[in-house]
């Protein structure tokens with residue numbers, strides 16, 4: 001038997017369940033928890049130790065050896081080199097921009113493993129958001145197609161993934177900007193640069209600063225300066241992690257598009273090895289309003305975006321909900337079309353109650369996915385632990401395309 005020690009931040013029952021499913025997906029057999037220490041488990045890892053050490057999200061050590069992920073998430077105050085924050089979910093470039101409704105990267109990584117995606121696999125996230133799935137897929141050497149309707153999400157994800165490949169040029173530009181005295185996040189001139197990766201990096205640093213100003217009433221120039229430095233540190237850590245752990249990031253194709261029409265984004269029939277995604281939380285979160293300051297600064301036509309975006313489009317709760325439900329059904333049909341036979345799609349989704357009576361349930365979602373041609377494989381209840389420890393239920397729904 002081999003001794004697997006879970007990461008210390010594994011706290012909830014659903015996390016232990018995902019840890020067990022992940023270990024099995026990576027090739028481990030058996031799962032015998034220590035009677036006294038719930039983090040310690042005996043598994044049989046014959047022939048799959050390297051997979052666990054390089055890919056696992058929930059294993060901290062295997063037979064005393066640290067996993068790559070344990071090194072990546074260890075915060076600086078605990079001697080870590082790749083996480084400048086205090087949160088184990090904000091390592092490398094994951095922390096950049098306060099995006100609401102974001103996945104825990106650890107869960108996204110585990111779900112990729114559980115879905116059966118491996119190095120070279122093609123992964124799709126049709127509701128990219130802040131790019132959590134895409135960044136984890138790249139770190140696992142998977143190819144990824146990421147689609148979102150919001151230009152901010154596209155830009156943000158490209159910066160999180162691609163900046164490590166342009167670290168020298170970015171460092172040069174950041175140093176030059178920090179030497180100047182006029183650093184105003186309202187001034188788009190700061191973004192101008194021949195290298196598009198440098199331009200995108202600075203643009204996102206401005207967006208983070210604008211968000212700090214609008215949401216936290218911070219001083220714009222001071223926040224811009226601070227974010228340029230912090231983001232550069234994280235991009236340097238990202239580049240160092242790739243080299244230290246011999247990671248060849250998979251190619252990521254990140255573009256603006258519509259989950260209801262993946263053909264328009266040139267995603268062909270039966271081409272995708274795994275989908276890991278979270279659609280908008282019904283009509284509960286207004287993604288246009290949330291990021292209005294940044295979308296506006298990027299010159300986005302807000303009414304046009306609002307008229308197209310799932311969960312936001314429509315007038316009043318009733319119409320919004322009807323359109324949301326229709327959009328979800330179209331998306332499930334598209335996902336079923338692009339998945340390879342035998343491949344899995346994972347959705348993190350919650351029940352939504354609107355006006356006390358009208359709601360979209362995970363049961364309905366499941367029914368639509370099945371009607372679209374997928375088989376229901378697992379349904380894992382998960383909780384969201386929020387402010388004042390208020391619990392909200394979500395589900396992780398796993399489907400498989402027959403074949």
Ligand SMILES: C[S@@+](CC[C@H](N)C(=O)[O-])C[C@H]1O[C@@H](n2cnc3c(N)ncnc32)[C@H](O)[C@@H]1O
Nearest residue numbers: 101102103127129130132148149258259280310
């Ligand atoms: C729950 S968030 C995804 C969060 C993501 N998992 C993360 O870790 O950041 C849902 C996303 O869906 C996007 N969206 C809404 N309607 C869409 C559509 N029809 N096609 C593609 N993206 C859409 C929103 O812009 C939002 O970023």
